[in-house]
Amino acid sequence: MRKFLFSAGFALLVAATSVSIMAMTPPAFASTIKYVVNNIPITTGDIAHRAAFLKLQHKKGDAGQEMIDQTLRLAEARRLGIRITDAQVDAAYQRFATNNKMQLKQLDGIMAQAGVTKEHFKDFIRAQMAWNQALSARYRSGEGGAVTEQDAVRRMLDKGGAKPTAMEYMLQQVIFVVPPSERSATLAKRKREADAMRARFNGCATTREFAKGLLDVTVRDLGRVLAPQLPPDWADQIKATKVGGATATRETERGVEFIGICSSREVSDDKAAQMVFQSEGGNDKEADELSKKYVEELRKKARIVER
Numbered sequence: 001m002r003k004f005l006f007s008a009g010f011a012l013l014v015a016a017t018s019v020s021i022m023a024m025t026p027p028a029f030a031s032t033i034k035y036v037v038n039n040i041p042i043t044t045g046d047i048a049h050r051a052a053f054l055k056l057q058h059k060k061g062d063a064g065q066e067m068i069d070q071t072l073r074l075a076e077a078r079r080l081g082i083r084i085t086d087a088q089v090d091a092a093y094q095r096f097a098t099n100n101k102m103q104l105k106q107l108d109g110i111m112a113q114a115g116v117t118k119e120h121f122k123d124f125i126r127a128q129m130a131w132n133q134a135l136s137a138r139y140r141s142g143e144g145g146a147v148t149e150q151d152a153v154r155r156m157l158d159k160g161g162a163k164p165t166a167m168e169y170m171l172q173q174v175i176f177v178v179p180p181s182e183r184s185a186t187l188a189k190r191k192r193e194a195d196a197m198r199a200r201f202n203g204c205a206t207t208r209e210f211a212k213g214l215l216d217v218t219v220r221d222l223g224r225v226l227a228p229q230l231p232p233d234w235a236d237q238i239k240a241t242k243v244g245g246a247t248a249t250r251e252t253e254r255g256v257e258f259i260g261i262c263s264s265r266e267v268s269d270d271k272a273a274q275m276v277f278q279s280e281g282g283n284d285k286e287a288d289e290l291s292k293k294y295v296e297e298l299r300k301k302a303r304i305v306e307r
Contacts, residue, residue: 034064036305037071052115053124070127072298077130080137084129087251088233092125093118133232135291169230169238170262171222172204174211174246178255187251194249194256201246204262222259226267234259 031045042064051063077084097107111118176194178187197210197217204221211217230238237247238259246260 033307035068035307036303037068038075038302038304040071040075042067042071046120049116049120053120056114056116068299068304069295070124072295072302073131073134074127076294076298077134080134082130082133082137083253084126085251085253088129089122089126092129093122096125129232131291135287135294136232138290138294166267167227167239167264168267169225169227169264170204171225171238172207172260172262173218173220173222174198174207174258174260175218175220175252175254176214176256177216177218187256190256191249191251194258198246198249198258201258201260203244204260207260216255 031043033041034044034047035042046067047063050067054061054063054066093107094104097104100107102110108118111121174194174197176190176197178190193214197214200210201207207219211219227235227239233250234247238261241247241259241261243261243264246258249256249258
């Protein structure tokens with residue numbers, strides 16, 4: 001399934017219009033409940049922010065219906081156990097600012113002056129990230145038309161392509177556990193400990209030896225993982241890390257983590273073809289159709305009340 005991406009057009013629009021937008025007076029939105037979707041309220045303020053977001057993107061659409069769809073998608077992701085942390089959202093927001101050569105304060109100002117607000121934009125980011133994971137899970141389960149290894153190879157060869165290759169990684173996950181009740185008091189300390197261990201990492205063979213003298217550190221061998229199967233939150237860092245090295249540490253719901261790259265190799269087989277095909281969703285049109293069908297199913301089951 002496609003990675004979480006912002007449209008290039010929107011990125012260029014924000015970068016090109018930052019000066020003119022900053023001169024605008026932000027509209028004030030009074031909020032009353034407009035819709036209730038499975039007991040989750042959507043306010044007129046939410047809808048106004050989404051309308052401003054659509055305007056900023058130069059896109060047409062019904063802001064109210066978009067907010068209903070977003071609410072259904074987030075609820076479905078939660079049902080599937082998908083959790084997008086604040087840290088993940090903040091990192092994506094930072095990347096968006098960086099890619100558009102802006103400081104965070106500049107992006108905050110653009111969103112505020114356009115009537116979108118950084119909070120609404122971050123809610124949109126969270127929903128997009130969660131929905132992409134939900135779509136990927138549905139596709140892999142077969143409900144979205146997942147293909148067998150043989151089908152994937154046949155489809156690619158039918159289109160004139162060669163059997164694809166994929167990088168296969170041997171990975172090791174290191175978790176400095178932080179209980180929720182102790183998070184505010186100990187997270188910074190655990191982050192320093194994790195950074196120190198990560199700096200000493202020089203291959204997977206010695207990880208457990210390093211961890212022996214540390215409190216509440218879990219080392220997990222993740223085994224062999226093909227590139228299209230990499231966790232979305234870690235994929236870019238893993239691909240950018242050399243064998244024998246480790247990714248940067250990240251704060252997660254479990255505590256502070258990093259992933260060691262034990263080995264990697266390029267493979268070309270039917271399994272790789274299946275993973276590549278599924279990770280691409282076949283093509284963008286197929287992914288869009290799956291998303292549309294999925295949302296339609298959620299709408300049919302949902303209780304949507306307009307006030």
